[in-house]
Structures are given as C-alpha cells and as structure tokens.
Amino acid sequence: MAREKKRHVGRREFLKGVAAGAGALTSASTLAGASALTANAAPPPRPMALPPAVEGDPPPATGAEVLTVDRTGSDFMVDCIKALGIEYVCAVAGSSFRALHESVINYGGNKNPEFITCCHEEVSVAMGHGYFKIEGKPLCMFAHGTVGLQHASMALYNAYCDRVPVYMLIGNNVDATTRSPVYGEWAHSVQDAAAMVREYTKWDDQPLSLQHFAESSVRAYKIAMTPPMAPVLLVADSELQENPIREGTKLSIPKPTVPAAPQGDFGAVREAARMLVQAENPLIVVDRTVRTQAGIDQLVELAETLQAAVIDINGRMNFPTRHPLNQSNRRGAVVANADLILGLEALDLWSVVNAFHDQVRRSSRPLTKPGTKLISISAGDLYTKSNYQEFNRFTEVDMAIAADAEATLPSLIEETKRQITPERKRAFQDRGAKLAAAHNAALEAARNEGAYGWDASPISTARVSAELWAQIKDEDWSVVSILHHFSWWPIRLWAFDKPYQYIGRQGGGGIGYNAPATVGAALANRKYGRLSVSIQDDGDLLFAPTALWTAAHHRIPLLSVMHNNRAYHEEMMHVQRMADRHQRGIDRAGIGCMFTDPNMDFAKLAQSMGVYAEGPIDNPKDLGPALRRAIAVVKRGEPALVDVLTQPR
Ligand SMILES: Cc1ncc(C[n+]2csc(CCOP(=O)(O)OP(=O)(O)O)c2C)c(N)n1
Ligand SMILES: [Mg+2]
DSSP states (O other): OGGGTTOOOOGGGBOSSOOEEEOOOEESSTTTTOOOOOSOOSOOOOOOSOOOOOTTOOOOOSSOOOOOOSSBHHHHHHHHHHHTTOOEEEEOOOGGGHHHHHIIIIITTTOSSEEEEOSSHHHHHHHHHHHHHHHSSOOEEEEEHHHHHHHHHHHHHHHHHTTOOOEEEEEEOOOGGGOOTTTTTTTTOOSSGGGGGGGGOSEEEOOSSHHHHHHHHHHHHHHHHSSSOOOEEEEEEHHHHHSBOBTTOOEEEOOOEEOOOOOOOHHHHHHHHHHHHHOSSEEEEESSOOOSHHHHHHHHHHHHHHTOEEEEOOSSOOSOTTSTTBOGGGHHHHHHHOSEEEEESOTTHHHHHEEEEOSSSOEEEEOSOTTOEEEEEEGGGGOOOSSSOTTOSOOOOSEEEESOHHHHHHHHHHHHHHHOOHHHHHHHHHHHHHHHHHHHHHHHHHHHHHTTTTTOSSBOHHHHHHHHHHHHTTSOEEEOSOOGGGTTHHHHHSOOOSGGGBOOOOSSOOTTOHHHHHHHHHHHHHTTTOEEEEEEEHHHHHHSTTHHHHHHHTTOOEEEEEEBOSBOHHHHHHHHHHHHHTTSOSTTTTTTTBOTTTTOOHHHHHHHTTOEEEEEEOOHHHHHHHHHHHHHHHHTTOEEEEEEBBOOO
C-alpha cells in the first residue's frame, strides 16, 4: 500500500466487483472432474486500519493520498488461479508478489489455493514436481523476481527433463520509474525475467494487462498440460498486481480446456501391430509411459494379448512388477533374444540396445542380435530444444510414431487383436509360459541376492527394503522417492501395480529433488489417505532439509526412511574409478565425498524442525520396531523420519 501513496486516484474509481466469468475447467483427458471455480470468490475483508509505516518509507507527499484500495489486480489474478482448479501455492515470501500473497490468503480465503510455506524456492518447485506425479495436475509456485527464480532454477530443470508441468508465477517490477529504492526492487527487477530459464520451460509470458493475464494464465496451463508436458512461467508485474481495478473494467477468464493427447497415425499403428504379431520375440520397453491406472491396465492388455516380454526402465510406475511377463529382472537376456523392440516413451532407447563402457576410451557395443527391428512411440518426437542435451543419444529405429504412447495404446491393442490368427495365438501361449517361468526364476534369484549380508551393520539396503515391505504391504502405500540409489530393491522385490505406488526419478538428475518432491507427493496423497513412503538419501536431504519443516508445519504425513550411507556415495564411486584408472589406490576416495568426522545426526535435524524422528539405527533387529512406531505417527497425520545407517548401495 505504501506505493499507492503518491497515486492520486479517487476511491470512486475503484471497481467493487469486477464481473469476471470463469468457465468450468474442462478437459478431454486427465483433468475431467477437477473442481470448477468461479472468478467471484468470497468478498474480500475490508482493511480496518491503515497499515503501519514501514521503516525507510519516504515521507508522505502532500495533497490527496491513497492509502487503501478495495480490489486489486492481484485479486483478479487469484480468480485466474482458482479457475484452473489449483489447490496449493508453494512459495518463499517475496515483496515482488506481496499483493498476490495477500490476495491468496485474504481475498481467496487461503483455500484452493492454500499457501504452503517453503524455505527455499527449490523446495517450492520440487514440491510441485512430486505433487503433479501423484495428482496429475499442477500446483502453483510463486517466486521472488530474479533471486527467487535463480534459486528455483535447478528444480525447474528437473521438472522440465521429467516432462512435468510446473506452473510458476514470479513477481517483477517492469516500470523502472515505480521501483522502490528501499526494498531492493532494482536488484530484484529484470527486463526479461524468464530469459534465465527459457531453455527449460515450454512457454512464458509477461502480461501487460489483467485481461492479458487471464488469457495467458489459461494458455500457460493448456501448454503445460499438453503432452509432452513441461514447466511454464508467468511474470506477474508488481504494478499490475497492486493497482486497483478501475470501475467499468470488463474482465473475463477463458474456459481452461486441455487438449486430448496426440494419438499415433492409424496407418503407422496398424503397421506396428502387424510387426508385433509377426515377431517371434517381441519386447516392450516402457519408461515414462503411464500416467493412469487405465494406462497400466492397457499396457497389461497389450502385453498379454501378445504374450510379449516387458522391461520397465521405471521413469514411472508402468507395469506390475509381479506380472509374469515383467522381465525387468533379466533385461540383458530379453534384449539379446528380441527380434522386435517396441519403445513406449522409452527416453533412452539407445541405452537399452547398447552397452556403454566408461573406460579410458569410451566405447559401446550393440546388445541386440543383427536384424532386430525397433519401433518407437513417443511424444518426445514432438518437442525438442537445442541447448540442454537431455534428449539422449540418437537411436536408429525402423519406425517412429510421434504421439503420446498412453493415448495410442487403445488403437494399438485393437489393431493387434484384429491381426492375430489362431496359429499366432498358439505360438504366443508357448512364449508366455516360458517368460512366466523365467520371471519366477529371476524373482527367486533377486530374493537370494537380497539375503546376502542380511545381518550386516550398517544395514544392507535389501534388508531395509524387506523390513519396510513387511510393515506397509497391507496398507494403501505410495513410494514417493527415487529408488535407483537403493539398488532398486523395492522394485525388484515388492508387488507394485498402481500408478501412485512409484513416481519415478528427478528427471534432470539434480540432487535436492527427493526431500521436497516427496513432501509434495505426500501432500497430494494426503486427501486419499495413502501412506506415503520415501527412501531418503542423506546427501539429497542436505540440499533441502527444510522440506521437513514444511511437512511438519502443514501436517503432511510422510514416512522418510534414511538411506544414510554417510556419503555422496555415487560420486565416491566415480572418484574410486578415477583412482583405479590412475593406479593410485582407492583409499582416499572418501575425501570430498564422505560425511564423517563428525557424523551428522539426521534424527536431531528432523526433530529440530518438529518432525518425529528416531535413529541412527545400525542394528537390523531394531529396524522393524522403529518403522512400526514411525508409521503410527504418520497415520496420525504427521511426518516421521527413521535414520538408518546403511550399506552404500
Ligand atoms: C545438484 C547436483 N549436484 C551434484 C550432483 C552430483 N551427484 C550425483 S549423485 C550425488 C551423490 C548424492 O548423494 P546421496 O543423495 O547421499 O546419494 P548416494 O549416492 O549416497 O546414494 C551427487 C553429489 C548432482 N547430481 N546434482
Ligand atoms: Mg548418501
């Protein structure tokens, strides 16, 4: 309000109730059923007293001063956010969006969206990343001009690489003549705010009017949610936020409609089905393929129709881990045996069909037999940028269908069924029986391998997985963390069959994702009453530990089981590799990688932020009871952390 003091605008000029009509949020696909909200939320509470002077304020100008306004641009911006059905805003407070902040909590009633307090912008964005992968719709992040977006940027990059629609709003003061010299507004203002993250956002805009804002907010949502999905960014100009809405201004919010995902060309799908039916040993490779239970069911239907092997690279939960056709535990054998490989949103098909050797001279060799054909169905072919290289090595394929794989599954299944002859069906049955036997043998081998070092201290990662599984297997559980640092034990041993039971990796491989993303995913799981479970690496937690406080403050139930190997272990293995290569011995490889002398106390860290915590636990026999106590806390609706001293992997 201080900035209103010099503006000689009479109260009569303010509009008391802008007619802003928002349509119901409609969607052809994933968003059906999202709440419809109108732009006219509850009337804003009227300020009862003038705000206190802020230290350093310039002396008031003489003449008519404007100290209060009834309805501002930021109120209308909140109407726009509400119209999108957005449930939460994650943010670190920042004065470049102070009006928006106030409008969310007062005008908007702090509900849909509710303000979630974060202590680092990386936390805000990663929370949105995790939340989307459970809920299938974005939450909103506010960030403070230059500095907030700079902190948010790595998390934004992770979301971009993971093709997750993060919806960002940042404050900025474009008009240099209205920038306050007092609040650091010059350092926090920028000519082209989105420039620094444009390489890893799908779209951005800096609206100049409120109507422009309304249209761009809906356009941003639509672009973000159309596969391939990706983050978007809107710059909410501070003046536009804080200025009153003038009487007579006609504003409307367009109906937000998300387009149906692109399906594969029918002729190409028919040819792909023909190749699949004719193949002797077809292999289906899935990675970031499935978003819904229907997608999992269709993938199962396709695999069963063909009795084809499936390997899951685990970019998402795609295919039930205990399904007899799941051959992920014997990837090498099925790739070598395949005469046709179908990649469904397989992000790095090259690495599926080639072995890469990280030696002094880097080399590779094919893993497939000569003549093996490759088909790819991927929305990745619809969208690629230049600078960041997350698109992986170019894969030579025999047929590429540029389309969303999940949306293409129904027509592919239909065509496959249509082309199957009784003779092919008999061959499929034999193939299926062999694959089922191989699946069982591989599962047994994984169980035997997991028993190795069962009573070891620090505790083996397989033992931690088994103890955890024993406690959660009868609950409605959801693993919200990464699992590759844990030797994939849960995926190898547990029965996953629902889309929310595993949500994939960081995308861009940026450490500092896991702790906040798990809190965001747990926030989404809360209303379904699911038990959110995270395997939390120590190094990752140290990047963004305040995510724990956000979970405690907002009563977000989440069980975090520490994979405390007291190291950046992955990096330590790299240093060991270099030491080996240089023939200097690996005994000093812990320097720069290990967190010992002194050891960190993660239970105390969590407790200091109001989170129930136990540990460090180094005796495997103590683990089960500790997990049981922590789960009881989580079931009460709070976060809990069990610090476990683990083997490195
Ligand atoms: C932002 C960022 N900085 C550095 C790295 C390099 N890096 C890759 S793995 C890793 C170690 C992570 O340690 P932790 O989370 O404890 O997992 P661990 O390897 O010990 O299982 C690091 C630092 C990265 N990926 N991202
Ligand atoms: Mg570690």
